[in-house]
Amino acid sequence: MTGLPWYTSFAPEHGTLPPRAWTAASDAARLPLGGDWAFRLSPAADAADTAFTEPGFDAGGWRTVTVPGHWVLQGKDGEFGGPAYTNVVYPFPVDPPHVPDENPTGDHLRRFDLPDDWPAEGGAVLRFDGVESCAQVWLNGTELGWFKGSRLAHEFAVGELLRERDNVLAVRVHQWSSGSYLEDQDQWWLPGVFREVTLLHRPEGAVGDHFVHASYDHATGTGELRVDCDVPARVRVPELGLDLAAGESVRMPVEPWSAEVPRLYDGELTAGGERIGLRIGFRSVYVEDGVLKANGRRILFRGVNRHEFHPETGRTLDPETMRADVELMKRHHVNAVRTSHYPPHPAFLDLCDTYGLWVIDEGDLETHGFEELGWRGNPVDDERWTPALLDRAARLVERDKNHPSVVLWSLGNECGTGAGLTAMARWIHDRDPSRPVHYEGDRSCADVDVYSRMYPPHAEVAEIGRREDGGPAARRALPLVLCEYAHAMGNGPGGLDEYQRLFETYERCQGGFVWEWIDHGLVHPVHGFGYGGDFGEELHDGNFVCDGLLFPDRTPSPGLLAYKKVIEPVRIAPGERPGTVAVRNLHDVADLSAYAFRWEFLADGEVVAEGPLTVPPTAAGERTEAALPEPPAHAADAETLWTVRALLAAATPWAESGHEMAWGQWPVTGRRPLAQPSPARRPAVEDGRIVLGPAVLDARSGALVSLGGLAVSGFGLDVWRAPTDNDEGAPWQPDVRWGPLWRQLGLHRMRHRTDGVAPDGEGVTVRSRLAPAGRDFGLAVTYRWSGGGAAARLDVDVVPEGTWPVPLPRLGVRLGLPAALDRAVWYGGGPGEAYPDTRAAARLGRWESTVAGLQTPYVRPQENGARIDTRWLELSDGAGAGLRVAGEPSFWFTARRWTHAELDAAAHRPDLVPGDTLWLNLDHALHGIGSQSCGPGVLPEHRLDASPASFALSFAPLGRG
The missing domain is CATH 2.60.40.10 (Immunoglobulins)
Structure with a gap:
């Protein structure tokens, strides 16, 4: 391999200083070199000479880019190329350490003067905090050296080369290098000088490390x-x-x-x-008796994986964005971060120290693309790469070793196994024995101090918790950490609550890190937010890059709100004694003195009384019961509930006083049954139509054509939903992927057949059958309409016929209404969406929203927006006219101005154009969500298997005499 260009050699660097601890606070002079840099892009590594490095070079014809920044996210109309997303496969031929001739190369040029107060004595260091994928550096015409390791810090000694005026800093950055083989993380490929460049004065005798x-x-x-x-x-x-x-x-x-x-x-x-x-x-x-502990107490990670990401600037993050992320984490009970899959900006760790987050600090190492090749040629098992691996381990540990928030070192991610990983682990253990070492990819756990897993099914977690999982004896003695679980792609993830109960049940199961913190949707001129394939990539992995608890604009998703509820560190439930509330402190360390508690008494969803609740400052891990007041006066037939909330008693650096930290809700008296329409009257048949109070049916087909004077279209039983990312599943998943199978069986194109319309003395019975073309299974449906006067009642009975090989996506009725009905008010679960296994954050109350506000704006449109446990729903226009729906039992509803088919066909948010019909689904049941876009599917208890079902709905007009 002699004669290779430096950027394809096995060596990690040349001319750089040894790695050292990063410090934000020092009284030595420093000169930030960010801002506008002259820039020239070449299509290949050798397409331009190095004349630009000379002090007298005229770069007047060059373009400009901002540093820190990625050049592919700058320029006009893609003049600097574009971003590319792959999850596993390398976007170039796998022939290590070689890279293609097509190697976009960015030449960067920055002129600067020293400040007038720059000290005359001592030396200076030029620091690069992050360059993808490698850089060759010159100062005033002298080559300083080169380095690889995109998310790692590198420094050069430059004191003797500095001038008071007109210093010329030249940096050549190649998009691809041998280092790219070690950086195959699931993220956008984004070349550039994307972290700070800084000149640091170093006084004589000053601290090096x-x-x-x-x-x-x-x-x-x-x-x-x-x-x-x-x-x-x-x-x-x-x-x-x-x-x-x-x-x-x-x-x-x-x-x-x-x-x-x-x-x-x-x-x-x-x-x-x-x-x-x-x-x-x-x-x-440390690990003690198979349990990971801090200061003598067991740690329970309520964590997230965090890529560094901004929808406009990629991996270039400003301090305000980093701080906003940490404050959002704290407000949603996230207590731990895995820095997937590289060391973060060092300022982020300062924030973790200050605000309080446990950190698994991960090396800038992933070779996942070799798995596609049976791990042939994997660098971590090739001794020629070991110096580069050790360099990455050293630059991880030396930079971040003084952060108390860092509690585990992680070798990297998805690299298979090999002697290079062993060498890294040994070096880290020798250098810093005070922290355990983590790596998920080696099930033998020979080099690590914790047993780490990705996306294990709940049953496997329970088995590991009971220490019945087999495997090497040394592994069975280690604590379990789920470094990735609950894949937050699109609608979901489901199953969070069941995971958390396992973590709380088994001492060995010490929590995990949801994948991941934020959707990586990049701002796109047409699509709003773009994902893989939207920027002309040759290879890409679609919207798999959008799998976060935050939307790209950092708006919390329903998944984050559900996660907050599931992991809340205070559990509130009815007490064992009547008239009491039980409060359990699930913190690892803190007592409850920081909380103020309040009770609310609800009648039919409205708060009729509230007040403070005295709860003693219960210690971590302890439980207490507090007395509630006597229930206040309320309507005798009202459904009543207690809600008890835990609020911050005083402001913190991350939330205002009164911020809600936890809540519990439980019934006192049950809901009244759905009223029978009164008075019942014989249905009238006029002009081929059957009239039952506000409901008008077609006498031949039995189809509902109007309600309370509102035109109705498309009425009937509905079982389809636009599959979620978790319905679609991942190709490598061993379990059945329901979304593709639903389509294969034709559930998206069910056919209706009317078997009879039979008016009688008190109503109309419509019998029908719903089935997919080409299949011999279906659903027999009986609609029983009754009532008169102000309300009509619909009783629905569903009986499966034949053998159903799949669960149903949903089961309920759908109808089209005028789009002018734009305001929704309901009594039920809210305020946001909820599904059977994502419902933790939904609480009963009276809620309201516009129809647009009922939609959840997933980057790739899919089933969304269901509201759970609805007792009644009112849809109205600007004048208050509309429709009231009540259900028995409670129902789910979704309301949107596009069809399932339109939602299913949309690839991006702007593809959804509101139509002139409001499509309302009133569902008896929904299939769960699961996490099968990368993790386990829907748990059995949340499956909607085809079985006999009965439910009732009533309809009454609003705002009409």
Whole structure:
């Protein structure tokens, strides 16, 4: 392999300084070099010479890009190429370490002057915090070196090359390099200088590297501090009264750091006339008796995987966006982040230290594309790549080692197995024995300290929790962490609640990290948000890149709201004694003194009384019961409920006072049955139509044609939904994928047949059959209409015929109404969408919305917007005229101004154009959602199998005399 260009060699870098700890706080001079850079794009690595690196080069004809930034997200009309998304496959031929001749190369040029107050003495370091995929660097015509490792920091010593004026910094960036084989993460390929470039002054004798060791002994309540430094230095922590030499150890009483109580002590490290800020968190993380613990307490991860992403700037994130992410996480009870699949911007870890988040810090390493080749040639099992792997391990650990939030090091992701991973694990264990090591891809767990799994079924998690999972004995002694579970792609994920109960039941099962935090939809001029294939990629994986708990604009999805409810650290339920509420503290550390509790009493969905509730400051892991007041006066036949809420008693850095942290709700008295229409009267038959109060049917077909004077179209039993991403499933999943099978069997094109219309003394019975073409199974349906006067009642009986090989997507009736009915008010579950296995966040009450507001804007349109447990629904126009629907039992409803077929056909949000019909589904039952876009399918208890069913609905006009 001699004679290879540097960017395809096995070596990871040349000319760079050894990696060291990142510091945000230092009084040494620094010069940010971001902003507008001159830019030239070439189609190949050797398509342009290096004359641009010389100080006198004229770049007047070049274009401009912003640094930090990705060039493919800048320019006009794709002049700099475009982003590309793949999940597993490499977007170039797999022939390591070679890359194609078609290797887009961006030459960047920046001129700068030193500030007038730049110190004359000492040296300087030029720092790059992130460049994809590699960079060759010149300063004032002198080559400094080159490096690979896109999400890793690299520095060059440049003091002797600096001038007071007109310094010329030249950087050549290749999109592809040998390093690209190590960076096959599930994300957009986005070349460029996407993190900061900074010039740092280094005084004589200043600190090169330092390592803060701050452990905590929970038995004695003391912490031990030692700060190692590569030069003689002093360590001062005023709050603790400490002033000692670097390298000395001291033990004293301290408050520990945890994700729930992120106690930090401010200090400083001084050497060579420079002061470096220290933010010290005392904590100890270890595995004991097969359980992962921090400060003597079991950790339960309520986590998310987090790619760095912004819909306009890709992996270039500003401080405000990072802070907003952390505050959103804290407000939704997320207590842990896995930095999938590379070290994050270092400022993000500062935020985790400050706000309190457990962090699995992951190496910039993934070789997933080799799995397609049976792992032939996998770099992690080729000794020629080991130096590059060790370089990535070192740059991970050395940069981030002083962050108390980092509690596990992760070697990387989806790399198979190999000796290179073993070498990385050994190096990390030797360098930092204070933190456990994580890696999911090796089931032997020979090199790691936790047993990590992706997307295991619930039954397997229970089996592991009981330590009945077999495998190597050493693995059975390790704690279980689900580094990925509950794939949040599109509508979902389902099954969160069942996972959480397993985590709370089995000590060994220590939670997990939902995949993932945010949809990676990039702003697109036509599609709104684009995904794989929308930018002309040769290979792509479609909308699999949109699998987050946030929409691309960082609006929380229903999935995040459900996750918040499932993982809430306070469990509120009726007490064992009558008239009490049970409050269980599920925190790992904190008591309940930060919470204020309030009760509400609801009658038919309306709050009729409320007040404060006294709950003692219950310790973590403990349970208490508190007395509720006597139920206030209410209508004798009303359905009544208690709701108890836990609120923040005072403002925090991440939420205002009064922010709701948890809630519980339970019935006191049940709901009244659906009233029979009165008075009943013989249906009138006029001009081929049957009239039963507000309902008018076609006398021949039995079809409903109007309700309360509103034209009705398309009425009938409905079993179809536009399949969700989880319905469609993933091709590699072993279980049945219902979405494709539903289509194969024709459930999207069911045929209706009327078998009889029979008026009688009190109503009309319509018998029909619903079945797919080409199949011998179906549903026998009986519609029984009755009533007169102001309301009409519909009783529906459904009996399956033949052998149904699949569950039903839904079961209910659908009807088309005038689109002018744009306002919905309902008593039932809300305010957002809910399905059988995603319903945790839905609470009973009276809610209202526009029809547009009922839609959930998934990046790829699909079934959405169902409201659960609806007692009654009112749809009205601007004048208040409309329709009231009540159900027995309660029903689900969706209302949208497009059909299932239109929703199914849409690839992007703008494809959905509202029509002149409001399509209303009133469902007796819905099939669950599951997580099968990458994880398990719908649990048996949430399947909608074809079986006999009966339900009733009543219809009455609104706003009409």
